Ligand SMILES: [Zn+2]
């Protein structure tokens with residue numbers, strides 16, 4: 001049983017892997033549609049402009065972008081990488097930071113199987129020629 005407080009409104013709700021209650025989820029969904037419609041109607045706009053046009057919070061707009069949900073509009077919107085600040089179109093980190101993070105995470109866990117040429121040490125050529133001298 002997971003009772004928790006909604007991250008957005010603070011209301012206690014039965015959590016099914018979500019961090020926000022169903023009511024807030026519905027509102028978020030509505031916001032998403034609003035933002036999407038706005039982009040379809042206006043084309044590429046900056047996040048503050050979308051915010052002004054839709055009254056959806058900047059934070060939420062960025063969340064939609066990070067989740068990759070606005071990609072279907074065909075308009076490329078960018079948020080900043082949480083690590084280095086580079087503009088990215090999806091997720092939390094840019095590719096470089098993602099690589100750096102996965103590398104530091106997976107270090108020691110996965111051994112790179114580089115194929116080393118195995119030297120056949122047991123197959124010496126027997127070149128002993130018997131000579132009857
Ligand atoms: Zn809520």
Ligand SMILES: [Zn+2]
Pocket residue numbers: 081082083084085086093094095096097098
């Ligand atoms: Zn980065």
